[in-house]
Each structure stands twice: as structure tokens, then as C-alpha cells.
Amino acid sequence: MFVQSSLLALAALVPISLAQISDDFENGWDKSIWPIYAPQCNQGGSVTLDSTTAHSGKNSMKVVGGSNGFCGHIFFGTTEVPSGGDVYVRTWLKHEKALGDPHVTFIVMPDSGLGADKHLRLSGQMDIIEYNREDDDATMPDLSPDGIAASAGIPTDTWECLEYHLSSDGTIETWIDSKAVPGLTFTPGGSNANANGWGTSYKPDIQGVYFGWESYSGTTDTFWYDDVAIDSKRIGCSASGGSPAPAPTDEPTTKPKPTSEPKPTTKPEPTPSSSSAAAASSSAAPSSVGASSAPASSAAASSAAVSSAAYSSMAYSSAAYSSMAPSSSGAAVSSSAPPAPSETCEVEYVYV
Numbered sequence: 001m002f003v004q005s006s007l008l009a010l011a012a013l014v015p016i017s018l019a020q021i022s023d024d025f026e027n028g029w030d031k032s033i034w035p036i037y038a039p040q041c042n043q044g045g046s047v048t049l050d051s052t053t054a055h056s057g058k059n060s061m062k063v064v065g066g067s068n069g070f071c072g073h074i075f076f077g078t079t080e081v082p083s084g085g086d087v088y089v090r091t092w093l094k095h096e097k098a099l100g101d102p103h104v105t106f107i108v109m110p111d112s113g114l115g116a117d118k119h120l121r122l123s124g125q126m127d128i129i130e131y132n133r134e135d136d137d138a139t140m141p142d143l144s145p146d147g148i149a150a151s152a153g154i155p156t157d158t159w160e161c162l163e164y165h166l167s168s169d170g171t172i173e174t175w176i177d178s179k180a181v182p183g184l185t186f187t188p189g190g191s192n193a194n195a196n197g198w199g200t201s202y203k204p205d206i207q208g209v210y211f212g213w214e215s216y217s218g219t220t221d222t223f224w225y226d227d228v229a230i231d232s233k234r235i236g237c238s239a240s241g242g243s244p245a246p247a248p249t250d251e252p253t254t255k256p257k258p259t260s261e262p263k264p265t266t267k268p269e270p271t272p273s274s275s276s277a278a279a280a281s282s283s284a285a286p287s288s289v290g291a292s293s294a295p296a297s298s299a300a301a302s303s304a305a306v307s308s309a310a311y312s313s314m315a316y317s318s319a320a321y322s323s324m325a326p327s328s329s330g331a332a333v334s335s336s337a338p339p340a341p342s343e344t345c346e347v348e349y350v351y352v
Contacts, residue, residue: 021080022229022239025049025059029076034061037075037108037210039117045074045213053224055092055159060226065213067220075108075212082232089209090163090235094224099124099153105132105214106223109166109206120204121214122164127153129184131172133202140172140198141183147194150183152176159226161237166204178237 023034029049036047044066054060066072081087093106107122114120114135121132123139128151131140141147154160154176164184165173174184183194192198211225229235 020082020230020232021078022227022231022235024057024227025054025061026057028059029061033080034076034078037077037208037212038073041071042074043068043071045072047074047076047212050224053094055094055226060094060224061211061228063212063223063225065215065220065222067218069218070214070216072218072220073105073212073214075210075214077208077210077212078230079208081206081209081230085168086232087166087204087206087209088163088231088234089165090161090227090229090237090239091211092159092161092226092228092237093154093211094157094159095154095221096156097221098156099127099129100219101126102215102217102219103132104216104219104221106212108210108212108214109204110208111204111206113203113205120166120206124154129154129174129176129181131184131198138197138199138202140186141192141194142197144194147183150181150194152181152183163235163237165234166206168203168205170200170203172204175237 021033023030036042038045046064046066048062048064050060050062051058061076063074063076066074089107091107095106103123103125105121105123108119109121111118111120111133114133118134121134123130123132125132125139126143126148128141128148130143130151132138141150154162161175161177163175163178165171170186170188172184172186174181182192186192186195186198188200209230211223211228213221213223215221229239
């Protein structure tokens, strides 16, 4: 009864929805999670796991664009994106050739709001990063001198952190190495003097995120991607790809603790039989609860009163709380454990 009540109380603290997906590729490339994406045609491009360069660890994903124009495109990615609200994407990336005048793309996102087989793109053109809608070819920022100056390029041969946010209300935000890029920012009701061609009616509704290369003039380049994460809240550049940390929050992070401490008048001495039962219970405790949660069985609880030491082990630490977050097999795991809630956790104690 003691263990059952304790586990139910702890389970109530775990949120129903967890972060989406993240990967540092240290366990390899799971193609069932990150399949290749090359709509309409696939001629000459390649995607491989590369152990010669990485942002963290030893592995990254390498994409080599083909020389056959549009059909030389190739991407890898996922459809595991949050729906109906906010999508945050973070990737560390590196490439060989500077962005030039020709239009190229290094991230594509199928967008149901743009029509069948149409994409929102993160592209390069006129030496800078831009957003580009495939249906009407609109860009943000405008490709005017002021618009170009309000965006940013991507340096070659160095790892850069790229983050962006898309919201169903039309908001678009972009950060490079944690610094906001004004020319790649649009907020409904706000102002971006360099996004006149973007309009105000567009509402992103992406169905996937794919990283790679696409050219519309035969230009080629090689990109590397590492520590990729997708979530419904901002991830930040400091979080690892394997398990991204949550965005900063003002919510309290104090540990939950019982409302009152049982104080038995005497400390019972365990009999040999109860010690044996407690030891057997400890070895049989399920590993999913985590190493720092208190393993005890109803048999041990019924054979001896709970000591103050047993009580102390039930004060759940934030580490024990984090261990309740499930992880999937392979390299991809759910991204972040939420901050510990501020409510108290009431645990039932039974004395016999």
C-alpha cells in the first residue's frame, strides 16, 4: 500500500505531453526516425553519417548536394513536429561554401497551408539567409539593400547554432548563436520594415522538418548537421542534442515534499525475517522509477513501521523526478524534462 500510494503520487507529477525529438547521432543514424526526403526526384545528392567532424561527440549528419539543379536535392528529417501551435527547431550546422547570389535551400518544411507538395524554406540568396514560400516565391526579408543588411549569412567551416520559431498565429522568429535576427522576424501586429513582400495573412502549418540541400541553378555545397532538436518551446544553443534542456521559465523549481513527517514514538528494530523481506523487495523494485526513488514493498511496509530514514528517501529530488521521463530506443530521445512543480506531494504512510 505504501509503495502503491507513493508511485501514484509521483506519477501524478509527470506531464501528459513531453518534448518531441532530439538527436546528437552518437548512436548512429536511425533511418526510421530520420528518413531521406527528396520529393519528385533524387539525382546525385547523398546523406551519410560522418565521424570526421561534429559539434559534440564524434558524429554528425553530412549532406552533399548533387549538381543536377533541383533534382540534385536531398534531405533527411522527421514528421515528429508539434501540431496546432508553436514549433521550435534548433540545429548546429556547418558548410563549405559561402552563400552567394543564387537561390539555394538548406531546410525545407512541407506546409499544408501552402497547398499540396509546397514548402516553407529556409534558404540562402544574395549572401544571406531568408525565408521563402514555395507557392508564391515571397521572401523574408525583402531582397533590398536594407533587407539584406537586416539578415545574416552563415560563415563557412565553423559550427553555428541556428534556432527558429514558427507559430500558428503567423509569428516567425530566428536566432543565430542565440542572437535574434531582425530581418528574419515577423510578429502579427508588430513591424518588420523589410518584410513588405511577406504579407500578413500567412500562418505556418508545417508537417515536417528536413535538413539538407536544394539548388535552383546547379550550385553545390556540403552541409553538416548535429545536435538537432524540435520542440514546442525554445530549446536554446546550450542544450545537448541528445536531451535538450527546457526554455527558461519563471515557475518555481522547489522540491515537492510531504505535508507532515510521521514521528513514531520508538524506532522498531527489524527482525531477521523483515530484513530479508526488505532486501528482496529492494532488488525487485522496478528500474523505471529511477535510482533515487524509494524502493519498498508492501511486505516490508507491513512487517515494520517506516523509519525516519525511509521517510527521508521519499523526499523526491528533481533527479528522481527527471528519471520518470521515458526515452525511446536508439539515439533519438525525448528532449527535456520539465521543471519540478511547486505543489506539495502528499504520500500515504501505513503503520502496522
